């Protein structure tokens with residue numbers, strides 16, 4: 135599935151946070167989104183996940199308008215992680231992933247109350263899948279430790295496992311390596327490649343431009359709400375306007 139923002143604009147009071155922004159995340163592609171602080175990256179993510187409705191322009195998933203509702207957007211195949219970790223900290227790692235899985239499976243209330251064979255079978259499959267996602271991201275498949283007891287890097291990985299459990303077609307990662315050391319960052323790079331190899335499109339916001347240029351197939355540069363340029367990493371890295379935008383910001 136291809137996720138597209140088409141001439142998306144949105145304002146907060148007098149501030150035009152996004153001005154006619156167009157971006158495409160094609161299947162099996164890792165797309166990077168960079169830009170100085172306050173450029174509008176998170177705002178664009180919020181539009182692409184149905185959290186904000188653009189004041190003009192459209193968000194399309196395979197050519198069809200995406201619902202301006204995060205739960206519905208998730209069900210149609212767009213999953214995300216947040217800049218600040220949002221886990222259920224008292225719940226076990228496994229239960230956190232099961233929450234992500236349950237966005238996908240529908241249980242009848244009667245089946246659940248009676249714990250019918252159909253319900254138990256379906257729950258068993260959900261647990262198996264949740265364990266497989268924990269293994270995929272490099273966490274203990276038992277997942278019995280409370281999320282809050284995991285290291286910071288492992289909590290970020292757990293968020294990714296939870297998002298993957300919902301069977302996304304497109305996964306959006308907001309600063310997945312923020313606060314990580316070099317070793318953890320390298321592990322996330324490998325993980326994102328493996329996610330793409332599963333056929334999932336990935337859109338990544340990062341401040342670490344080195345990480346983005348070495349990881350992504352395509353990079354977009356947002357500056358003060360406008361798309362400055364986009365292209366393969368070598369072209370974007372060499373673009374004098376990009377260098378100026380970053381030096382200007384510094």
Ligand SMILES: Nc1ncnc2c1ncn2[C@@H]1O[C@H](COP(=O)(O)OP(=O)(O)OP(=O)(O)O)[C@@H](O)[C@H]1O
Nearest residue numbers: 146147149151169170171172173174175176177178
């Ligand atoms: N809900 C909101 N209400 C008012 N202003 C907002 C809101 N969300 C974002 N903004 C403003 O819109 C602009 C873009 O913010 P946004 O967080 O999208 O930028 P960003 O590129 O993600 O920044 P950073 O890299 O610092 O996270 C900023 O000026 C911000 O203050």
